[in-house]
Amino acid sequence: MSETTPDTDARRIAREARDRVRFEEEALDLADQVYRVARHMVNSREEAEDLVQEAYARAFRSWKQFTPGTNLRAWLLRILTNINIDRGRKLQRTPDMQSLEAGDYYLFEKLEDSGGEITDEERVDERLSQDSIVDALSEVPHDFRDVIVLVDIGDFSYAEAAQILDIPVGTVMSRLHRGRRILKRQLAEEAVADV
Amino acid sequence: MCDCQECEQFLQPYLDRQLTQAEVLEAETHLDECSYCRRAYHFEEKLRMYVRRAASEPMRPELKQKLAALRISL
Numbered sequence: 001m002s003e004t005t006p007d008t009d010a011r012r013i014a015r016e017a018r019d020r021v022r023f024e025e026e027a028l029d030l031a032d033q034v035y036r037v038a039r040h041m042v043n044s045r046e047e048a049e050d051l052v053q054e055a056y057a058r059a060f061r062s063w064k065q066f067t068p069g070t071n072l073r074a075w076l077l078r079i080l081t082n083i084n085i086d087r088g089r090k091l092q093r094t095p096d097m098q099s100l101e102a103g104d105y106y107l108f109e110k111l112e113d114s115g116g117e118i119t120d121e122e123r124v125d126e127r128l129s130q131d132s133i134v135d136a137l138s139e140v141p142h143d144f145r146d147v148i149v150l151v152d153i154g155d156f157s158y159a160e161a162a163q164i165l166d167i168p169v170g171t172v173m174s175r176l177h178r179g180r181r182i183l184k185r186q187l188a189e190e191a192v193a194d195v
Numbered sequence: 196m197c198d199c200q201e202c203e204q205f206l207q208p209y210l211d212r213q214l215t216q217a218e219v220l221e222a223e224t225h226l227d228e229c230s231y232c233r234r235a236y237h238f239e240e241k242l243r244m245y246v247r248r249a250a251s252e253p254m255r256p257e258l259k260q261k262l263a264a265l266r267i268s269l
Contacts, residue, residue, distance in 0.1 A: 177208075
C-alpha cells in the first residue's frame with residue numbers, strides 16, 4: 001500500500017515544485033527587510049549586498065530544511081548571520097566596553113548644553129543628521145550593534161534575536177541596553193563636535 | 196519616589212516595558228515633578244524612532260533582480 005506508483009511520484013514531484021516556488025517567493029518578499037538588517041551588520045553597501053546574495057543562494061539550496069509555518073524572516077537572518085561569522089568577523093573578544101559607555105542621559109545632556117532645551121515639539125533631525133546616526137552605528141562594536149540592528153531597526157523580538165544570534169535572551173537584553181548607551185555616546189561625540 | 200539618577204536607570208526598561216508596576220509608579224511619580232527627566236524621556240522615544248528611520252536604507256533594485264535570478268525553480 002505504501003509502494004509508490006509512477007502516479008504518486010509525479011504528484012509528489014509536482015507538490016514539491018509548488019512548495020519550492022512558494023518558498024522562494026516568500027523569501028524574496030522579505031528581501032527588503034533582510035537587507036535592512038544586513039546593511040548595518042557590515043560596514044559597506046557592497047559587503048551587505050554580497051552577504052544577502054550568499055544568504056539567499058544558500059537559502060534557496062537548503063529550502064527543505066525550513067519548517068513551513070515557522071518564522072522565515074528569522075530563518076533567513078540566521079543563515080546570513082552564520083555566513084557573516086564564517087567570514088571571519090568576530091568572534092572578536094569584546095574590548096573594555098566601559099570606556100565606550102556613558103549614562104542614558106549623556107547625549108540628551110550634551111545636546112541641551114550645546115543647543116538649549118529640547119522641547120517636545122522639536123524634531124530630532126534638527127539636532128542630529130541622518131548621516132551621524134549611520135556613522136555612529138558603524139562605530140558600535142559588532143556584538144552590540146547586531147542586537148540593536150535586529151531589535152531596534154529590524155523589529156525582531158528579543159526571543160527572535162536570541163535565536164538568530166544563538167545567544168540567551170538575557171544577553172540580548174543586556175547587549176541592547178549597553179549597545180544603545182554606546183550608540184548615544186558616539187552620537188554625542190560626533191554631534192557636539194559639529195556644533 | 197526616585198531621584199533623577201534612578202530615573203535615568205529606569206529609562207530603557209521603562210520604554211521597553213520591562214519594569215515592575217511598582218517601578219513604573221516610582222518613575223512616573225518622579226516624571227510628573229521633574230521636567231528635565233520628562234524631556235530626557237521624550238527625547239529618547241523620538242531618538243528611537245529616528246534611528247529606525249535614519250538607518251533604513253532601501254535595497255537597490257539591481258540587488259532585488261540578482262536575488263530573483265538565484266531562484267532554482269525558474
